Amino acid sequence: MSLETIRQAITKACQKAGRAEQDVTLVAVSKVQPNARVAAILDQGHRVFGENKVQEAAGKWPAFRETYGDIDLHLIGPLQTNKARQAMELAQAIHTLDRPKLATTIARLAQQLGQCPDLFVQVNTGQEDQKAGCLPADADTFIKDALALDLPVRGLMCIPPVDEEASLHFALLAKIAARNGLKGLSMGMSSDFEVAIAFGATHVRVGSAIFGERSYE
Numbered sequence: 001m002s003l004e005t006i007r008q009a010i011t012k013a014c015q016k017a018g019r020a021e022q023d024v025t026l027v028a029v030s031k032v033q034p035n036a037r038v039a040a041i042l043d044q045g046h047r048v049f050g051e052n053k054v055q056e057a058a059g060k061w062p063a064f065r066e067t068y069g070d071i072d073l074h075l076i077g078p079l080q081t082n083k084a085r086q087a088m089e090l091a092q093a094i095h096t097l098d099r100p101k102l103a104t105t106i107a108r109l110a111q112q113l114g115q116c117p118d119l120f121v122q123v124n125t126g127q128e129d130q131k132a133g134c135l136p137a138d139a140d141t142f143i144k145d146a147l148a149l150d151l152p153v154r155g156l157m158c159i160p161p162v163d164e165e166a167s168l169h170f171a172l173l174a175k176i177a178a179r180n181g182l183k184g185l186s187m188g189m190s191s192d193f194e195v196a197i198a199f200g201a202t203h204v205r206v207g208s209a210i211f212g213e214r215s216y217e
């Protein structure tokens with residue numbers, strides 16, 4: 001597919017859901033992709049990208065920013081506390097706030113840096129052992145605690161289990177967000193972003209459908 005095809009699919013999904021297109025941000029997930037593919041998407045005018053590793057993002061985006069100007073960078077992978085500072089200096093949004101220690105670290109750094117990216121709380125809706133995110137049962141308390149630290153929590157994020165109906169997880173995430181007064185919903189990837197939009201996604205994270213398959217060599 002192409003960027004244009006994905007944009008059109010987003011437009012259609014918004015129309016079908018009776019939602020405004022500008023309420024859905026397309027985060028183009030460029031992790032592992034060759035620079036030439038990323039440059040091709042930048043050349044088409046797209047400026048919102050997602051990376052899952054701080055190190056990789058730090059090696060890639062300063063140079064692209066020099067060439068292309070402002071870029072909205074979203075970090076969507078698990079974040080170690082010792083990488084939090086670098087993440088906050090690099091990104092406009094972090095989608096993976098998921099534990100108290102990371103919350104207090106980011107709050108402290110926000111004081112030092114005088115700035116903080118937009119934050120999404122990752123919820124492990126499928127309660128999978130191998131996945132990051134706070135458990136659904138802990139989400140309300142964790143969100144309240146993060147807000148009490150003055151963190152700019154904009155919404156929630158989830159990655160549904162691969163073998164389950166994604167819509168159940170999108171609905172659960174939307175419900176937790178609503179009862180906590182949060183507007184942002186980071187959900188939906190290449191295979192299910194249209195479904196996610198129907199359930200209220202404000203940020204869809206689409207990688208392979210835009211850039212092609214990732215090859216981890």
Ligand SMILES: *Cc1c(COP(=O)(O)O)cnc(C)c1O
Nearest residue numbers: 029052076189190205206207208
């Ligand atoms: C890689 C990744 C994506 C994009 O996945 P695709 O299936 O390539 O669209 C989205 N979200 C997260 C958290 C990812 O790590």
